[in-house]
Amino acid sequence: MTLLHPANGLPVALALRIGTIAAALLAGRRHTAACRIAFVGSVIASLVTGLTAAAVLCGGSSVQGGSLHAYLAYVIALVVSLVLLVWWTR
Numbered sequence: 252m253t254l255l256h257p258a259n260g261l262p263v264a265l266a267l268r269i270g271t272i273a274a275a276l277l278a279g280r281r282h283t284a285a286c287r288i289a290f291v292g293s294v295i296a297s298l299v300t301g302l303t304a305a306a307v308l309c310g311g312s313s314v315q316g317g318s319l320h321a322y323l324a325y326v327i328a329l330v331v332s333l334v335l336l337v338w339w340t341r
Contacts, residue, residue: 257303257306257307257310260299260300260302260303260306261300261303263299264296264297264299264300264303267292267295267296267299268292268293268296270292271288271289271291271292271293271295271296272289272292274288274292275288275289275292
């Protein structure tokens, strides 16, 4: 028995990440508070994502029916965003 159904885990994590971004932007003038909000929100969203992954692996069912094209598009978007983040921080 999980606290969160695997099909709802990823939308919840996405909503947490969007909410974290909004809260960090609202606290933008207070640099320390904005960094803490971003860190804590990211940790919570990562925990939700990890728990969802564990529930899917232990349950043996797929979240979205196993669409490979959607997964590849997600991976490409993730790689591009990480490359841009590394480029921006240099």
